[in-house]
Amino acid sequence: MAAKWSLSGALRGMFQRETITEETWDDLETALIMADFGPDITEQLIEALRADVDRLMVDDPKDLKRMLRERLEERFAEYDPTLSLQERPAVILVVGVNGVGKTTTIGKLARFLVANGQSVVVGAADTFRAAAVEQLATWAQRAGSAIVRPEREGQDPASVAFQTVEAAKAHDHTMCIIDTAGRLHTKGGLMDELGKIKRVIEKQAPISEVLLVLDATTGQNGVNQAMAFIEHAGITGLVVTKLDGSAKGGFILAVQERTGIPIKLIGQGEGIDDLTGFTPHVFVEQLVG
Numbered sequence: 001m002a003a004k005w006s007l008s009g010a011l012r013g014m015f016q017r018e019t020i021t022e023e024t025w026d027d028l029e030t031a032l033i034m035a036d037f038g039p040d041i042t043e044q045l046i047e048a049l050r051a052d053v054d055r056l057m058v059d060d061p062k063d064l065k066r067m068l069r070e071r072l073e074e075r076f077a078e079y080d081p082t083l084s085l086q087e088r089p090a091v092i093l094v095v096g097v098n099g100v101g102k103t104t105t106i107g108k109l110a111r112f113l114v115a116n117g118q119s120v121v122v123g124a125a126d127t128f129r130a131a132a133v134e135q136l137a138t139w140a141q142r143a144g145s146a147i148v149r150p151e152r153e154g155q156d157p158a159s160v161a162f163q164t165v166e167a168a169k170a171h172d173h174t175m176c177i178i179d180t181a182g183r184l185h186t187k188g189g190l191m192d193e194l195g196k197i198k199r200v201i202e203k204q205a206p207i208s209e210v211l212l213v214l215d216a217t218t219g220q221n222g223v224n225q226a227m228a229f230i231e232h233a234g235i236t237g238l239v240v241t242k243l244d245g246s247a248k249g250g251f252i253l254a255v256q257e258r259t260g261i262p263i264k265l266i267g268q269g270e271g272i273d274d275l276t277g278f279t280p281h282v283f284v285e286q287l288v289g
């Protein structure tokens with residue numbers, strides 16, 4: 001069955017017609033807008049495809065579909081989706097607003113890395129919610145990773161981050177993933193706190209990745225909420241979660257182009273195995289059908 005975010009349903013009518021007509025272009029535009037590509041990318045894609053169709057004198061909608069795939073892949077390919085984890089330990093900091101799926105993503109990523117032979121420790125630097133620490137502990141157990149917890153509620157998050165990297169070095173963990181708080185009401189404070197966490201970690205080891213988690217169901221609005229992170233937190237990659245519950249497949253391209261930051265991981269479910277790397281070719285195949 002096609003994923004909920006696939007365009008295949010929205011495009012079906014369009015590819016049932018024999019030739020490309022003005023209606024075809026209207027249908028394509030509507031499908032792209034509905035999928036949250038945003039007006040700019042939609043307009044650029046339609047313009048480029050119209051030029052392709054004219055230049056190659058194509059009138060079969062199936063050829064248009066192939067061209068759409070090519071154009072999308074070409075745009076995705078401008079960004080490198082590879083996680084950079086060569087350092088030992090490789091330190092990954094995970095940030096994002098509340099409820100987007102940070103803790104779940106860390107659990108899934110830890111599991112993936114453990115399954116690939118890595119020794120992982122996760123750090124619960126979201127120290128203000130006891131429940132958040134417990135949730136991370138549950139994921140760590142399922143993933144087969146170690147965990148560093150705060151010694152007391154409200155402990156300075158930077159000191160937990162420090163202890164996590166320290167533990168990684170002491171016990172030869174190859175990967176170290178640090179969960180952070182996402183409270184929004186103290187945006188300035190949160191960014192200061194993240195800055196401090198980063199400085200403290202960097203006293204011991206370089207930070208390999210700062211991953212910003214975004215919820216696909218909130219689409220481009222979610223990006224507005226996360227702008228402070230993008231502006232101040234030195235993000236190296238995006239993780240898009242909850243794509244399984246979203247009809248916004250186009251958000252994936254829109255968010256990458258709007259932020260200029262590559263998408264590195266995709267979450268498509270609440271299970272521990274529902275996280276994949278981002279492979280433009282595969283994604284576009286599923287998106288366009």
Ligand SMILES: Nc1nc2c(ncn2[C@@H]2O[C@H](COP(=O)(O)OP(=O)(O)OP(=O)(O)O)[C@@H](O)[C@H]2O)c(=O)[nH]1
Pocket residue numbers: 096097098099100101102103104105126132181182241242243244245267268269270274
């Ligand atoms: N369907 C679906 N649900 C997800 C996915 N990722 C996370 N969730 C759900 O989203 C909810 C919030 O996830 P958390 O991991 O607690 O989010 P968080 O960002 O750590 O939240 P805070 O700790 O409050 O900052 C949970 O109910 C998860 O099961 C996904 O890829 N698909």
